[in-house]
Amino acid sequence: MQIQLSAVVPVPLRERILQRQSDIWNRDVTFQPGQFIKIKAPSGTGKTTLVHYLYHIRYDYTGSISVDGKPWQDYNRDQLSAIRQRQVSVVFQDLRLFDQLSALENIELKRVMDPQPYYPQEKTLEFAERLGVTHVLKQSGATLSYGERQRIAIIRALMQPFEWLMMDEPFSHLDDANADKAARLIAEECHARKAGFILTDLDHDQRFDYTVSYLL
Numbered sequence: 504m505q506i507q508l509s510a511v512v513p514v515p516l517r518e519r520i521l522q523r524q525s526d527i528w529n530r531d532v533t534f535q536p537g538q539f540i541k542i543k544a545p546s547g548t549g550k551t552t553l554v555h556y557l558y559h560i561r562y563d564y565t566g567s568i569s570v571d572g573k574p575w576q577d578y579n580r581d582q583l584s585a586i587r588q589r590q591v592s593v594v595f596q597d598l599r600l601f602d603q604l605s606a607l608e609n610i611e612l613k614r615v616m617d618p619q620p621y622y623p624q625e626k627t628l629e630f631a632e633r634l635g636v637t638h639v640l641k642q643s644g645a646t647l648s649y650g651e652r653q654r655i656a657i658i659r660a661l662m663q664p665f666e667w668l669m670m671d672e673p674f675s676h677l678d679d680a681n682a683d684k685a686a687r688l689i690a691e692e693c694h695a696r697k698a699g700f701i702l703t704d705l706d707h708d709q710r711f712d713y714t715v716s717y718l719l
């Protein structure tokens with residue numbers, strides 16, 4: 504799945520963005536299948552905005568974003584839902600866990616609604632063990648620490664099929680050892696599926712072997 508950005512400029516940020524250099528905003532950029540893409544973005548330059556545009560849950564921009572040659576706007580609701588079920592997985596900066604569900608239920612929610620789940624439930628337990636969150640699986644989302652929430656959201660994203668995995672500052676509340684463990688797992692899963700990976704971060708993340716690095 505190829506993603507093409509053509510002269511994308513967020514409407515609310517137009518003035519600010521056009522005053523500075525960016526490798527992404529107002530440029531023509533193509534993300535090729537399987538690429539590992541680093542997007543370094545100083546605070547407030549629109550990192551989260553970009554991830555929302557790429558997942559097509561926000562559309563207040565000029566220019567266009569095309570997926571396999573077709574603008575996001577031309578996909579209907581069923582097609583978008585199928586893409587989010589099987590082709591694009593995301594970890595938002597605000598993680599979007601349900602407070603009233605347990606950590607395990609949060610991970611399982613999307614998988615159990617999938618008629619052809621990509622992985623069996625045992626995989627959740629294996630990933631939780633690898634990321635050191637087995638002991639919190641029964642805890643409610645509301646009681647998890649932020650670092651635990653990040654690891655649960657990462658596991659949830661890995662449990663579904665994807666051709667692109669997008670993560671918005673996924674390690675911001677993890678210490679180096681835990682971030683390294685999560686990065687190893689993410690890289691393994693992306694490579695096994697020949698999937699592309701897009702990571703946005705404030706700094707120069709060095710945990711992945713990136714194909715290309717952009718400044719937002």
Ligand SMILES: Nc1ncnc2c1ncn2[C@@H]1O[C@H](COP(=O)(O)OP(=O)(O)OP(=O)(O)O)[C@@H](O)[C@H]1O
Nearest residue numbers: 515516544545546547548549550551552553596705
């Ligand atoms: N709908 C909107 N209307 C006006 N301004 C907005 C809107 N959405 C976002 N902004 C502004 O756009 C800028 C970029 O927001 P965004 O959340 O994408 O930043 P970010 O780069 O992810 O920042 P951070 O690193 O702080 O998370 C911010 O200054 C924000 O206040």
